[in-house]
Amino acid sequence: MASLWRQLQQKSSVASHFIAKHGSAYYKQLLDQNQQYIAKEPTVEKCQELSKQLFYTRLASLPGRYESFWKEIEFVKSKIKNRQDxxxxxxxxxxxxxxxxxxxxxxxxxxxxxxxxxxxxx
Known part of the structure; x- marks a missing residue:
């Protein structure tokens, strides 16, 4: 058990050194690749606007989800009706x-x- 613990410590040490060495480069690369998703003006008002957009977008998707739910229910009902098959x-x-x-x-x-x-x- 002690050797297993020591191996885990060594692996975590190697991983932390790797992250310390390459983490900032990965972070910069990730931000560069996803630049289109970053708000140009990170203000409270912009965050509230994005939050409202997300909320109302989700709200607008409810009718489609409702229809899908009832289609699934009908499918299950038909399977129960024909349970011998x-x-x-x-x-x-x-x-x-x-x-x-x-x-x-x-x-x-x-x-x-x-x-x-x-x-x-x-």
Whole structure:
């Protein structure tokens, strides 16, 4: 275990030296490549304008999302109606998806309780 810890320390040291040496060049290159996304006047008003643009753009996309949602619901309804035609792979994927959703719910509950199983902190 100690050798594994030492290897991890050495690798993190090498990585930090690499970042210290090449990080600023990468940062400058990244900014140069994405210059068109940088606001020319970084003022509070410009940030508020961009925030409103994002909000109303997302708001305008709701009708399309609503239609897609109901198309998905209709697809699921048709699959349930014709469940005798389902392949075992489709049933397996559905069970895996349901299991994953349940697991995320349980993990969310545990996180919400402060990473305790019972809810009581010791």
């Amino acid at each position: 389902l392949k075992i792979e489709e049933v397996g994927v559905a069970f895996l998806f349901a299991g994953e959703c349940y697991a995320w719910y349980c993990v969310g509950e545990i996180v919400g309780r402060g990473f305790t199983i019972t809810g009581y902190k010791v």
